[in-house]
Amino acid sequence: MDADYLAAMALPDLGSLGARPFWFGGVEFRLAPLGGLRSGALVVVKPLEEVERYQELLERFDAPRIVEMGIAYGGSVALFSLMAQPERLVAIELNAEREPVLDEFIAEHRLGDRVHLHYGTDQADTVRLAAIVDAEFDGAPLDLVIDDASHLYDETLASFEALFPRLRPGGEYVIEDWSCDHGIRALLAAGLADPDHPTHAWAAATLAGEGRSRHAGQTAQTEIAAATLGGPTTSRRPLTRLALQLVLASAEPDSGVAHVETGPYWTKVTRDQAPLAAGTWRLADTAPDHFGQLA
Ligand SMILES: C[S@@+](CC[C@H](N)C(=O)[O-])C[C@H]1O[C@@H](n2cnc3c(N)ncnc32)[C@H](O)[C@@H]1O
DSSP states (O other), X not given: OOHHHHHHTTOTTGGGTTOEEEEETTEEEXXXXXXXXXXXXXXXXXXXXXXXXXXXXXXXXXXXXXXXXXXTTSHHHHHHHHHHOOSEEEEEOSOOSOOHHHHHHHHHTTOTTTEEEEOSOOTTOHHHHHHHHHHHHTTOOEEEEEEOSOOOHHHXXXXXXXXXXXXXXXXXXEEETXXXXXXXXXXXXXXXXXXXXXXXXXXXXXXXXXXXXXXXXXXXXXXHHHHHTTOOOOSSOOTHHHHHHHHHHHTXXXXXXXXXXXXXXXXXXXXXXXXXXXXXXXXXXXXXOTTOTTO
């Protein structure tokens, strides 16, 4: 979630809600699972339990080649660069504005040759994404992709189809917050049902199509709000659909998808040995919906 989106929720003291300090490698981070306004700290938009799961995941790789999508306040890029000791970590972010605290961290830790940032880059711009990755890694396969960017179905699918073929066999692709649409729906329903609920103002503004948010999913959230009141179901496909497609793909031999793990925090996909044509590979071709379960 981005700061504008969270600010639009109009909850009090959002910047510190659930936030806590966290030290790793002698560096202080601030874990703020609900986001938080810029504070001069290395803010990681994750709870402690998720950070611990990332530590377990990253320890399994030896000098990995990593792509991370969604820089936000810069904390996760900094933390992962310490935890993973990557050969290279390339991060992209839609916002064009640099995050000074991350630039300072990279300079202080002399990581400039290994951690490269690409601001103003849309994860759905697959031509640009592929060009960045191919140039940065000189055609070498990726070990790990972490998508913590838009959390929107079309954008997430676009970058998945661009980058999953570029993973090595056994490489892993993490899609964070894969169930966020369901969480948003629950918050909206709670806020609309109870005028005293802390999310009421945000929910009412969202239903009315108002609010200060520039969040890309704002229109869809208005539709979700209407749906909680019995209106038509939102026309936007929720991100959970992608997890369902990936499970279907794992049922097909040689689909590229060896294994799918869904649960709290993320859906994680492990790449199999099947050669996939970067640029033209499409998940829907790999995972035919034989029984119309995704209709
Ligand atoms: C949840 S935050 C990332 C949090 C960060 N990874 C962390 O753990 O601290 C999501 C970020 O993705 C960015 N974003 C949203 N849509 C995007 C898109 N289409 N392409 C790239 N980045 C996007 C937002 O601007 C925001 O900074």
